[in-house]
Amino acid sequence: MKDYQLAWKNLWRNRKRTLITAASVFFAVFLALIMRSFQLGTYQKLYSDVIESYSGYLQLQSSEFLDEPGLDNGFVVDESMIARLEADPEVTAVIPRLESFALTASGSRTQGVMVIGMDPEKEHDGLNMRNRMVKYKLTPGAVASLKTEVLPERSARLLDLLINESYTNEEKMLLDLGLSPGDSSAFMPLLRKHASFENSYLSSSDTASAIIGSGLSEYLQAGVGDTLVLMGQGFHGTSAAGLFVVKGIVSLPTPDIDNVFVYLPIEAARWFYAAPGMATSAIINIRNREDKVLFKTQERLNEAVGEELKVRNWRELNALLLNQMEADNKSGAIMLGILYLVIAFGVFGTVLMMLAERRREFGMLVSIGMQKHRLAKVVSLEMLMIGLLGVLAGVAASLPLVFYGNDRPLRFRGEMAKMYEDYGFEAVMPMLQPDSYYLWQVVIVLLIIAVAVAFSVRKILKLNIINALRA
C-alpha cells in the first residue's frame, strides 16, 4: 500500500470531521475569491474608466503642472517636439489638450466645470470619444411610450428604475432591461423608435460648440441645441467668457467626470482662454500599456522632452485615486486576514484532535517498524488532501460566478447607487476574471496547511513511543 493510499483511507476514518474541515477551507477560499474578485474588478474598472476616458496612460505636462495645475503652467505646443515623441516606436499619437476651470450656466442653473479643449478626431482615436456619445436615453417620455408597447414584464418593471439613464450602446441597454442579446431583433426596433437620442460629435472647425457629460446635462437641464454660458479666468488672468451651443452629450463612466466635463475643440478653448498655440497637457497614446513597458517608454520620452516638460505615467496622474484604492485594498486585506485566521483555527483544531486521537496508533506504528518520517509523510499527505479538497472545491465553485460577474457586472439602483455616485464611483461592481489573485488565495491556504503540517510533523518526530503506547 502506498503512502498516499494510506493517507486517503485515514482521511475518511472520521468522515464528518474531514468534511467539516474541508468545508471550512472551501468557504474561506470561495468567499475570499468572490470578495477579492469584486474588489479588484471594481478597482480595475475605476482605473480603466479614469485612464481611458480622461488621463490616458502617459501625459506630457509642464514639469510644475502636476503640483500646480492651471493655465499658467501650460506650454506652447512645439510641433517638432510632438513629431519627435511620435517617432518613438511605442507611441501612436500625441494629443494636445488645453484644460482649465470655468463656471457654466444654462437657464437658471450654474455649475463649476472642467473645460477640456481637445482635438476631436485625435481624441476619438486616443480615448474612444465618439463611442462615448449617448445613443439612447430613457427620458420619462421614452419610458411612457415604451410602456405602451409589448415588453417582457420584468423589462417593463425595470423601466421605472432606469428613467433618465443614458446609453452609448445597445448591449448595455438590453442588459439593464433584463433582455439578452438574442432579444435584440424583437425589442431593439421599439427601443430605437422611442429611446434614440439625436447627438453629434465635435469637429475641429466648430468654434462655438461643446459636448458635455450626461450628468452635467441632466443637472443643467441642458440638451442638444441649448446654449451654455461659460465664464472663467484665461491665461495670465484675462477674463474668459463665451457662449457655446451643446452639440452632443457624452456618457462618461465616472460620475466625478460625467458631472463636470465640458469638451470644446482645442482652438475654441484657446480662443476662450486667450491662450493661442498653448496646451496644458498632451495625451500620449502608446501601443503597450503594461506597466513594465510603459515605464520604459516614459523614461525614453522624458529624455526627449527636455527639462521644462515632463512625461507622467497614469500612476502619477491618478495618485489620489490610487491612494484611495490602496486604503480600501488594505481594509479588504484585513477582512481576508480575519477570514483566514478563523480557518487557521479550524484547521489547527482538526490537527490537534487528530494528533490526540491517534497518538496510541502512532506509537504502535513506530513500534512495529514504521519510520517516523514516513508516518509524518502520511499525516502531511492527509492534511494536504483536506486542504486541496477545500481549495479545489472553492476555486471550482467560484469560477462560474466570477465569469458571470465579469460578463454581467452587479449594478446598483436607488439609494445604493446614489451612495456610490456621491463617492464619485459608478454604481457598478464588476468581478475581475481569474488572475494572479486566485493563485494567492491558494498559496495562503496552502501556507496555513503547511503550518499545520509542520506542527504535526514536529509532534510525530518528537513522539515518545512508550508514552504514546500508554495513551
Add this chain to the structure above:
Amino acid sequence: MKVVEINDVCKTYHDTEVEVKAVDGVTLSFEKGDFAVIVGPSGSGKTTLLNLIGGLDHPTAGEIIVAGHRLSELKPSQLIDFRMEHVGFVFQSYNLIPVLTAAENVEFIMNLQRWPKEKRKARTDEMLQSVGLSDRHKSRPSQLSGGQQQRVAVARALAPRPEFILADEPTANLDTKSAETLLDIMEKLNREEQMTFIFSTHDVRVMKRARRVITLEDGKVVSDIRTNHNS
C-alpha cells in the same frame, strides 16, 4: 541458538523526585523456539523488560543483544528498522490500524519491508488461514470481535517472519474461549515455524502453556523455571 541476551540490565525512572528501579540487574537469555512467559505482580517490571528487549526503551545500565545486534549501539531510526526486521509485537489492546482491512493489517509490515506483492499476498493468505480468519480478509477491525482482532494482530506480527514475538498481556482483554483459541494458534506457530514467543502476563491460562516461566518482583528475576509442559 540465543535470540536474546540480557546482561545485568537496569532501568530507572526519575519521573518524580522518587527514583524508581523498574528493572534491576536482570540477566536472561532466550533461545530460538522458546515459549516463555514473564510473570509478576503489577509494577514488577514485566512490560518495561519487554519494551527494553523490543528496543522501545533504553536501559539505564547493562546490555541487550538481540539477533546479534547490540541495541545500545543503534540510532533511533536504526532501532525502528531493527524492530521492523526482527521483532513482532502483539499488544494487549490489539492495536490494529482501524482504516485497513484484516488482510491489509497483516500485510502492513511486509509492505514496510517492501516484499513483492505476490509474495506478500500469499503470506497474508497463509497467516490468516493459520489464525482461522481466512474468510475475514476484507473485514475492518471494527467488524471483528476482540479475539478475532487479536488473532489478526498475531498474524501481523508473525507474517514477516521476525526473530521473535513480544506479546504484552495478549489475552488480558479476551474471554476464555478466545484466549484459548489464540494460545492454540500461538503454540501451533511456535511448533511449526519455530517462532520464539516472549509473553508478559498475569493470565494463568498463558502460564499453563509456557515452557519457561520467569518471575519478576521489584524489577528482579526471582525465579526462572523451565516446565515440563510439552506442546
